[in-house]
Amino acid sequence: MRLSTQRVPDNPKFGSPSDFKRAIADLKKTFVQDGVISTDVHDLEAHGFSTMDYHPATPHTVVVYPKSTEDVVKVVKIATKYRMPVIPYSGATSLEGHFRGHPVGGICVDLNYMNKILEIHEDDSDLVCQAGAGWMDINETLKQKGIPLFFPIDPGPGASLGGMLSTGCSGTNAVRYGTAKGEWFINATVVLPSGEVIKTKRRSRKSAAGFDTTKLFIGAEGTLGIVTEVTIRLAPVLPTTVAVVHFPDVGSATAASIEAIKQGAGIQCVELLDAIAMKATNNYGMSTRKWPEKDSLIFKFQGSSESSLKETAKIVQRVVAKHGGTGFVLAKNAKEADDLWADRKNLYHSGLSLVEGARGLTTDVCVPVSRLPDLIHETKKDLEKVGLVTSIVGHVGDGNFHALLLFKTDEELAIAQQAAARIVHRAIALDGTCTGEHGVGIGKRKYLIEELGAGTVDLMKTVKRAIDPLGIFNPGKLYPDPIHANKFQPQ
């Protein structure tokens, strides 16, 4: 098998420290109004680091807050002139070191002032907004305006459309609505490394005009350009409710979820919480209930009427009972449904509460759903031996799960990282992926050749070189180095 040996692009040559000083002077001359350019030490650190991951990091050299696509073009032209790394930044909720500062420094382009909804087309079920608009704010605005539509892609709270498109994210709703890699982004306006502005497509729902250039930027993690505007598709808001059920083991819970989905009933989400995650929920103290500390599923049902929700609940209750499900609780009203679902939404923080003062490492593998019971079984056996407190929470309907490994010391972090690597190799061996939704960033680069093969990785690098020949867009992220090819020895 051929191993990828190409660099991305060949040995990028960044400017010198004095070039970067000249770049900052140019930025200050270009943007004379207050608050657009920041070299404040705290600002540089806050944008270059994240407490949510454990990758090496350096502060950026400067943070720029553009207000328009034209501003972004000006920034990109200055970055190109001085060969300065450019790191796009939106909601800052990504988990794999995606927006970390580069060792030579760089310009962090923070799109948070570009957060406006520009057009809402209720009859077309779509919306045009700037890339810094948050998915939760968009849904809240639609609700306030009485428009019965919503954007169903639901990653971390605080994520914005530019970052969501760039990570190819998803969330609990993916069972019903798919991911950012589906058809939820109708088009994107992008500032390319050349400074040229392109719009990938018009607003019509369908187009067969050439290949899908919107998709080129989905999952590109800011390495091919800066997205400044998007048109997104919206879905009708339908009545939902929530149910919880407990199982003797994770295998039965997973098998029940697979069979329930196959019934074609109105399931919007199905989430697995292992017994330790349930214990964490009790421990955390935010839940309105004390749960049995057993492996459990939380379902969100969706239907066009109350009676269709009840019908779905009946079908699912019958299926889960076949797999040993007990204690089936169906929310009696909207408030109770919100309370039950909040227990799922609080899981990261409740998981951390299991060990006082601990930090958490989260994994993100995904396999074909039929392989999930094997993967979780093997993973739990492995995690029992590592001597750390760990819990498993899964978007089980998609074959995607997150193990949360708690640690307090550097030695424990190393143990957690080794266990996380074993989970990745196990998932890839089951025809799965190192990342179901969080993306590659710095943390998953080393697995890409093993997962995708050298040819596919080389194709990605060829596209990167064509669009960003200077290699200044988010360098050090996404694409594996040749050293990773040497590490992966195919059987």
Ligand SMILES: Cc1cc2nc3c(=O)[nH]c(=O)nc-3n(C[C@H](O)[C@H](O)[C@H](O)COP(=O)(O)OP(=O)(O)OC[C@H]3O[C@@H](n4cnc5c(N)ncnc54)[C@H](O)[C@@H]3O)c2cc1C
């Ligand atoms: C508590 C929590 C729960 C989470 N749950 C989920 C989940 O269920 N599903 C899921 O998929 N993820 C989840 N995540 C991860 C995260 O929310 C997603 O990766 C999200 O898509 C990141 O969006 P962001 O706006 O925060 O992007 P950022 O973190 O700001 O950036 C992400 C990447 O995109 C690039 N980028 C940002 N903006 C642009 C732009 N305008 N143009 C080009 N490139 C850009 C950045 O350079 C970076 O590489 C979770 C995170 C947290 C903290």
